Amino acid sequence: MAQVRSKNTTPEIAVRKAAHALGLRFRLHRKGLPGTPDLTFASRRVAVFVHGCFWHRHDCDRATSPASNVEYWAAKFDRNVRRDARNAADLRKAGWRCVRIWECETKDAKKLAVILRRKVVSMPKVP
Structure with a gap:
């Protein structure tokens, strides 16, 4: 699991590119x-x-469960x-x-652009 990145993943970079293409400006990994x-x-x-379907248990085909060490994985996912x-x-x-x-x-x-428009662009700016 040490090889699993938490920052700058392929899905995260795709979201960044889509947001930037929509003219949105953002900060990364605000601590x-x-x-x-x-x-x-x-x-x-x-x-x-930006959640990985496997690690964060999305209801899709990517959220499979390992066949071995079932108790460990169930607890981890929970x-x-x-x-x-x-x-x-x-x-x-x-x-x-x-x-x-x-x-x-x-x-x-x-x-992805449609999702960002609906979930981010449609949100009003805070004064």
Whole structure:
């Protein structure tokens, strides 16, 4: 698992490119926020997490479970999901909107642009 990157992943870079193409400007991996969001749009107070379907248990084909050491993996996945929910709740308490983009949603650039327009661009700017 040491080879699994947490920053600058292929799906994250796809989201960055799509956001930049839409004219959005953002900060990366803001440490002062719960969960260290992958992208933050401060003017809209939107925090974006780009989640891998396998690690964060999305309801798609990529979220398979290993056949060996089942108890370990079940506990690990459960901890990941609980941590994600806790981080999202903490962000909401701090006045941020939390957006989750799944790895499988980053495969098609046009669909990703639609998702970003709907989840980020449509959010009003905070005065």
